[in-house]
Amino acid sequence: MDKTKSDYQVIELAQMALVTSLYIVVTFLLNPISYGAIQLRISEMFNLLVVFDRKYIWSITMGVVISNLYSPLGVIDAFIGGGSSFLALALTFMITSSIKRWSIKLIVASFIVSLSMFTVAAELKWVLGFPFLETYLFVGIGEVLTMLLGTIIILAINSKVDLKRILSKKW
Numbered sequence: 001m002d003k004t005k006s007d008y009q010v011i012e013l014a015q016m017a018l019v020t021s022l023y024i025v026v027t028f029l030l031n032p033i034s035y036g037a038i039q040l041r042i043s044e045m046f047n048l049l050v051v052f053d054r055k056y057i058w059s060i061t062m063g064v065v066i067s068n069l070y071s072p073l074g075v076i077d078a079f080i081g082g083g084s085s086f087l088a089l090a091l092t093f094m095i096t097s098s099i100k101r102w103s104i105k106l107i108v109a110s111f112i113v114s115l116s117m118f119t120v121a122a123e124l125k126w127v128l129g130f131p132f133l134e135t136y137l138f139v140g141i142g143e144v145l146t147m148l149l150g151t152i153i154i155l156a157i158n159s160k161v162d163l164k165r166i167l168s169k170k171w
Contacts, residue, residue, distance in 0.1 A: 039138075114147055
């Protein structure tokens with residue numbers, strides 16, 4: 001049976017919903033380390049999926065918005081975190097699309113997303129009065145560690161299966 005355009009759209013929506021759900025579940029399961037001035041939000045490693053397909057810009061952004069609604073800062077965090085994630089992921093996709101080697105794509109993506117943590121530090125300074133530089137340092141280190149872990153996992157999986165084919169496949 002041939003698939004229609006509508007079938008492919010449903011499949012793509014399901015892939016995006018799965019990534020959004022995984023982001024939220026991982027954030028909630030690791031709640032004590034997912035928020036605050038010192039955080040290790042493991043779900044941030046899903047940011048790396050944007051190098052495989054731009055559709056993940058939207059699904060990860062939605063995961064951030066929904067997760068941040070339940071953060072101690074609530075709606076403010078959802079808007080600032082969601083906006084920051086969207087911009088960082090869009091920039092990541094635009095920059096990494098022209099890079100051929102997966103390892104370089106992942107390193108560049110990690111660098112961009114880690115640098116974007118200044119928005120988290122600025123938000124925590126603005127809302128809670130935390131010191132900007134120290135907060136940026138701690139949140140940035142947490143992001144670098146998370147992205148490093150994600151890069152290692154993705155490269156290990158990609159050495160066994162073609163993640164590009166799987167993550168952007170229209171089935």
